[in-house]
Amino acid sequence: MSKWILVPDSFKGTMSSREVCGILRTELLERMPEAEVISLPVADGGEGSVDAFLEAMGGRRVRVSCTGPDGAPMEGFFGLLSDGTTAVVEMAAAAGLPLLEGRLDVEGATTYGVGELLLAAAEAGARKIILGLGGSATNDGGCGCAAALGVRFLDEAGKAFIPVGCTLERIAHIDKTGLAPALAGVEIVTMCDIDNPLCGPNGAAAVFGPQKGADGPAVERLDRGLHHLAEVVRADLDVEILDLPGAGAAGGMGGGMAAFLGSRLQMGIDAVLDTAGFDALLPGTRAVITGEGRIDGQSLRGKVVVGVARRAKKAGVPVVAVVGDIAPGAAAAYEEGVTAMFSTNRRAIPWEQARLTAKEDLRAAAGDLFRLWAALEGPCRAAGND
Numbered sequence: 001m002s003k004w005i006l007v008p009d010s011f012k013g014t015m016s017s018r019e020v021c022g023i024l025r026t027e028l029l030e031r032m033p034e035a036e037v038i039s040l041p042v043a044d045g046g047e048g049s050v051d052a053f054l055e056a057m058g059g060r061r062v063r064v065s066c067t068g069p070d071g072a073p074m075e076g077f078f079g080l081l082s083d084g085t086t087a088v089v090e091m092a093a094a095a096g097l098p099l100l101e102g103r104l105d106v107e108g109a110t111t112y113g114v115g116e117l118l119l120a121a122a123e124a125g126a127r128k129i130i131l132g133l134g135g136s137a138t139n140d141g142g143c144g145c146a147a148a149l150g151v152r153f154l155d156e157a158g159k160a161f162i163p164v165g166c167t168l169e170r171i172a173h174i175d176k177t178g179l180a181p182a183l184a185g186v187e188i189v190t191m192c193d194i195d196n197p198l199c200g201p202n203g204a205a206a207v208f209g210p211q212k213g214a215d216g217p218a219v220e221r222l223d224r225g226l227h228h229l230a231e232v233v234r235a236d237l238d239v240e241i242l243d244l245p246g247a248g249a250a251g252g253m254g255g256g257m258a259a260f261l262g263s264r265l266q267m268g269i270d271a272v273l274d275t276a277g278f279d280a281l282l283p284g285t286r287a288v289i290t291g292e293g294r295i296d297g298q299s300l301r302g303k304v305v306v307g308v309a310r311r312a313k314k315a316g317v318p319v320v321a322v323v324g325d326i327a328p329g330a331a332a333a334y335e336e337g338v339t340a341m342f343s344t345n346r347r348a349i350p351w352e353q354a355r356l357t358a359k360e361d362l363r364a365a366a367g368d369l370f371r372l373w374a375a376l377e378g379p380c381r382a383a384g385n386d
Contacts, residue, residue: 009292009303010048011362027367050093188263193303205223241255290321
């Protein structure tokens with residue numbers, strides 16, 4: 001019996017990673033019904049990350065009362081994995097753009113609720129918490145989150161307040177002595193798939209602020225605030241986040257997690273594979289099937305396909321990528337361990353049209369792939385090879 005591992009990302013705008021896994025699994029088992037199939041759907045840290053982890057590793061969703069990005073009470077959630085000691089938190093569950101649809105306020109939005117989710121996970125027994133950054137409506141440098149966990153932000157008069165994007169420049173001092181005891185000894189890993197710095201033309205405010213409702217002057221104010229925050233962090237906490245790759249993720253949340261909680265920023269795919277014990281699953285695997293909506297030169301910066309391929313290559317396991325679109329620069333993935341790439345866009349039509357039949361096209365492409373593989377394995381078995 002051959003073993004296969006399915007590790008796809010979502011096909012943005014068409015299918016979740018869970019749906020992709022389901023289609024690949026069905027088509028594989030139809031051609032090779034005795035195969036052992038391990039499914040590890042992947043998410044990038046944004047909406048759907050908790051469900052992806054729970055689908056891959058088992059566990060349960062825990063609902064928690066928390067604060068929304070507008071400061072109003074709401075119900076959020078986190079995932080507690082089957083080991084009982086690992087939790088997954090989506091920043092988007094308490095500070096996501098959809099929660100402020102039609103009333104974006106990036107200068108006033110808070111990450112306070114994210115801190116409440118982290119604390120709830122720790123109090124539920126988690127000794128490792130994976131925080132997914134993505135889809136945020138905020139630009140507070142993670143200060144709201146830190147405040148919910150006991151970090152105090154003081155102004156020039158020594159008065160404590162909870163900073164938001166437009167008040168970061170009021171911070172005169174930061175006091176971490178009141179950090180919640182429940183976090184003692186808890187490892188926090190932050191899933192961060194971008195390497196943007198905190199400030200400047202490639203920083204949090206300039207790159208992501210406009211999609212959160214910031215106009216030109218607001219972007220400038222937010223950028224100044226984050227720069228000021230970095231200076232206070234350096235002075236009071238002796239942590240350098242201004243040029244930290246990934247610090248600009250999610251409105252500066254990447255930098256905040258490193259500064260206030262000592263969190264390690266890690267590519268999302270690596271966090272998933274480490275948690276799933278992917279490397280230990282590779283021995284004896286016939287092939288790994290991965291995929292994403294588009295593979296191009298940017299995929300080498302740590303996207304799912306290349307992240308999976310690099311690990312499988314070390315174990316000598318072939319990797320097949322089934323993707324929506326193969327774009328210029330994709331060939332470099334072969335050097336990283338990808339054995340072959342197949343596009344689901346069999347009719348070579350624009351994405352706007354292809355997205356309408358994405359599931360059917362994936363099913364057809366996967367069916368052909370596994371049909372070919374089964375045909376090639378037949379002669380191998382006849383010759384006495386496994």
